[in-house]
Amino acid sequence: MATPTLMPTYEILALRYATIQQRTQGECLLFPDDHAAPMPIDFFVFAIRGGGKTIMVDTGFDKESADRRGRSLTRSPDLVLGDAGIDCAAVEQVVLTHMHWDHAGGIKFFPNAKFHLQDKEMEYCTGRCMCEPVLRRPFDGEHVVDAIRALYADRVIFHAGSGDEIAPGISLHWIGGHTKGIMAVRVPTARGWVVLAGDTSHYWANIRGRNPFPLVVNVEEMLNGYKTLESLADGPDHVIPGHDPLILKKFSPLNGNPEIVRIDQPPIA
Numbered sequence: 001m002a003t004p005t006l007m008p009t010y011e012i013l014a015l016r017y018a019t020i021q022q023r024t025q026g027e028c029l030l031f032p033d034d035h036a037a038p039m040p041i042d043f044f045v046f047a048i049r050g051g052g053k054t055i056m057v058d059t060g061f062d063k064e065s066a067d068r069r070g071r072s073l074t075r076s077p078d079l080v081l082g083d084a085g086i087d088c089a090a091v092e093q094v095v096l097t098h099m100h101w102d103h104a105g106g107i108k109f110f111p112n113a114k115f116h117l118q119d120k121e122m123e124y125c126t127g128r129c130m131c132e133p134v135l136r137r138p139f140d141g142e143h144v145v146d147a148i149r150a151l152y153a154d155r156v157i158f159h160a161g162s163g164d165e166i167a168p169g170i171s172l173h174w175i176g177g178h179t180k181g182i183m184a185v186r187v188p189t190a191r192g193w194v195v196l197a198g199d200t201s202h203y204w205a206n207i208r209g210r211n212p213f214p215l216v217v218n219v220e221e222m223l224n225g226y227k228t229l230e231s232l233a234d235g236p237d238h239v240i241p242g243h244d245p246l247i248l249k250k251f252s253p254l255n256g257n258p259e260i261v262r263i264d265q266p267p268i269a
Contacts, residue, residue: 007169007188010050012196012264013084013254014240014247017060017077018043018102028203030212030219039203042245043102045077046196046263047086048170048187054086055167056094056113057185057196061105065140069101074259078109084260093166097198097242098182099125099147101140107150115150118174119160121181122147129180138215159183173232175200177222178215184229189264192234200225202243208236237267 021040025032028039046057060077078088088109095116096104107115125144130136150156157166162173162183169188176182178199185196200222201207207226216222233239240247240263251261252268 008050009188009190010048010170010264011262012187012189012194012240013047013049014044014251014261014263015047015077015080015084016042016044016248016259017075017080018066018071018073019245020071026214028213029205029209030214030216040245041202041243042248043243044247045081045106046185046240047081047084048167048185049086051167053093053167054091055170056091056110058097058103058198059094059106059109061102062108065101065105065142068140077106080259081109083257084254095166095172095183095185096121096147097184097196097200098179099144100138100179100199101143103199104143104147105140107143107146114155114157115147116157116159116166116172117147118172118181118183119158120174120176121179121183122151122156122158124180135217173228175221175225175228177218177220177225178213179217184225184232186232187264191264191266192238193232194238194240194264195229195233196240196242197229198242200229201239201241203241204236204239204244204246206241207239 019042023041025037025039026035045060048055091110091113094113165171171186174183184200187194202213212222229239250267251263254260
């Protein structure tokens with residue numbers, strides 16, 4: 001399933017902006033081998049570059065929401081993007097894979113962008129499910145309001161299901177499971193089809209072990225989603241999870257920066 005010869009190819013950057021080292025298997029796997037075993041989690045935004053433009057996949061979170069949750073930023077996402085030569089004000093498209101606080105918490109960083117979002121996700125984060133505290137917990141009302149403001153400013157593009165192209169060769173695919181409207185992004189690169197899984201698979205351990213992340217709305221959809229991700233990608237290393245610290249170890253750094261790696265290039269380890 002190699003990338004067609006005439007298909008444009010893109011550079012993809014994974015940029016880490018935060019990390020939690022004190023995390024365990026019990027928090028990251030539905031069926032852990034050892035609940036207390038360490039399993040750190042990293043927080044990334046992803047940038048797709050080509051044709052003189054940059055498309056962002058998710059926005060990260062801001063300091064205000066980090067403070068509300070007792071989290072800390074290694075470096076604000078907009079500053080990390082600046083380290084890669086990306087001007088947030090020049091970004092025209094942002095894919096919001098879903099509306100959890102750590103993925104939609106930086107809408108304000110992109111004042112001139114339009115935001116791609118699944119119908120199901122907006123319905124989910126503004127509907128009756130949010131009456132349940134356990135479902136509402138991963139969302140931040142301020143971020144949802146930011147998305148509504150973007151909607152009323154004609155800056156939200158809605159999608160229903162899978163297959164919509166947002167640039168030549170770059171397509172969006174509804175997966176479900178983690179939230180009702182979560183989606184993945186398929187990108188043609190020089191090494192073949194790469195799929196940015198986002199939180200459809202937080203770690204390679206989730207998809208490869210068929211061991212879901214515990215924060216899940218529909219386990220069946222999550223498991224079926226693993227098959228979909230694999231069918232869209234050119235191999236196991238072409239499915240890029242949303243939070244796995246191995247990403248920084250597996251791919252080459254950009255200009256020697258260990259917080260930013262090129263995932264459009266073959267793995268180094």
